[in-house]
Amino acid sequence: MPAQRPGAYGADVLDPLPRARPRPPSDVVARLRAAGCVFAEEEAELLLDAAGSAAELDRLVARRVAGEPLEQLLGWAEFCGVRFVVEPGVFVPRQRTRLLVREAVARAAPGAVVLDLCCGTGAVGAAVAAAVGDVELHAADVDPAAVRCARRNTAGAVYCGDLYAALPVHLRGRVDVLVGNAPYVPTGAIALMPPEAREHEARAALDGGADGLDVQRRVAAGAPRWLAGGGHLLIETSRAQAPATAAAVTGAGLEARVVRDVDLDATVVIGTAAA
Ligand SMILES: C[S@@+](CC[C@H](N)C(=O)[O-])C[C@H]1O[C@@H](n2cnc3c(N)ncnc32)[C@H](O)[C@@H]1O
Numbered sequence: 001m002p003a004q005r006p007g008a009y010g011a012d013v014l015d016p017l018p019r020a021r022p023r024p025p026s027d028v029v030a031r032l033r034a035a036g037c038v039f040a041e042e043e044a045e046l047l048l049d050a051a052g053s054a055a056e057l058d059r060l061v062a063r064r065v066a067g068e069p070l071e072q073l074l075g076w077a078e079f080c081g082v083r084f085v086v087e088p089g090v091f092v093p094r095q096r097t098r099l100l101v102r103e104a105v106a107r108a109a110p111g112a113v114v115l116d117l118c119c120g121t122g123a124v125g126a127a128v129a130a131a132v133g134d135v136e137l138h139a140a141d142v143d144p145a146a147v148r149c150a151r152r153n154t155a156g157a158v159y160c161g162d163l164y165a166a167l168p169v170h171l172r173g174r175v176d177v178l179v180g181n182a183p184y185v186p187t188g189a190i191a192l193m194p195p196e197a198r199e200h201e202a203r204a205a206l207d208g209g210a211d212g213l214d215v216q217r218r219v220a221a222g223a224p225r226w227l228a229g230g231g232h233l234l235i236e237t238s239r240a241q242a243p244a245t246a247a248a249v250t251g252a253g254l255e256a257r258v259v260r261d262v263d264l265d266a267t268v269v270i271g272t273a274a275a
Helices: 026-034 040-050 054-065 070-074 095-107 123-132 144-153 187-192 214-226 242-251
Strands: 004-006 012-014 076-079 082-085 113-117 136-141 157-160 175-180 227-237 255-261 266-272
Touching: 026 040, 026 054, 040 054, 040 070, 054 070, 070 076, 076 095, 076 123, 082 123, 082 144, 095 123, 095 175, 095 227, 095 255, 095 266, 113 123, 123 136, 123 144, 123 175, 136 144, 144 157, 175 214, 214 227, 214 242, 227 242, 242 255, 242 266
Parallel strands: 113 136, 113 175, 136 157, 175 227
Antiparallel strands: 004 012, 012 082, 076 082, 227 266, 255 266
16 A cells, blocks of 8 residues: 555545555455455555454455455545545445546636535545635535545535535525535446445435436535526436436526546536526
C-alpha cells in the first residue's frame, strides 16, 4: 500500500512514490485467486498491509474469499486519487462516478456552493471540493453510517435525513452545483448484482424502485427550489435509463443534456436552471 499523507479534505491523499513492500505469502494469493479475485496479487498486498498479524491476515482473507468487498475490509476506498473511509454497509464509490466529478468541477467556479445529495462516503463532493479548491460544500445522506463516513471524509457540512428534508433552509436558492448519485438500480435487477454489492452494501444505497428512478425523480423535482439562478443539477444514471432521467429533469423545469463517457461506462444527466 502506498504511504499516506494527510489530505486537504479530511481523507488521505495517495502518495505516488513507489516503496519497497513485503510480498504476501503465496498461499494468500492462491486463495484469493481461487475465489475469483482478478487482482489477487494486489489485493493480497493490501490485506497484508492492513493486517496486524498472521492470524488477522488469515481472517481478512477468509472474509474476502467469502465475498466481502475489499474496500470494506480495508476500511477505505480510493477515488480520484484520494483515500476515503468506508464503513461496513456503506456504498463503495465506483470509478465510473469520476465522470460526475469531472462534469461538476467544470461547472463549479471558485466560491461555488456545492451540494452532494445522497453523498454516501462523501467522496463525490470532497473530490469536487479538492479539484476546485474553494467551495462551500454541503452533503447529505439518509444512512447514519454514510453520514459518519462523510463527516470524516469531507470538511463540508454533512446532514442526515431524507433528501432535501435534511437541509438547512438557508441553502434554498443558493446551490450552484447539485450532484446526486442517488440509487438507480431497478428493484428486480438487484438480485443480478454481484454479491459484494447486494449482500454488503445497504439496500437503500442500491434500490431505486420499480424502474430504478424513484429517488432520482424526487431529486429532480426538488432541485429548482434549491438551485441558484443558472445553477446545475448533475445526476449519475445508466445509459439505458438516461432518457427517463432526462425527462424527470426536464419535467422539473430544467434544461437537460446527457453526457456519456464510453471508457468509464458512465452517464450523467445535467439539468440547468434558468439564469
Ligand atoms: C448509489 S449510493 C451513492 C453514494 C455516493 N454518492 C457515491 O457516489 O459514492 C446512493 C446513496 O444514496 C443514499 N440515499 C438513498 N435514499 C436516500 C434518501 N431518500 N435521502 C438521502 N439519501 C438517500 C444511500 O444511503 C446511499 O448512500
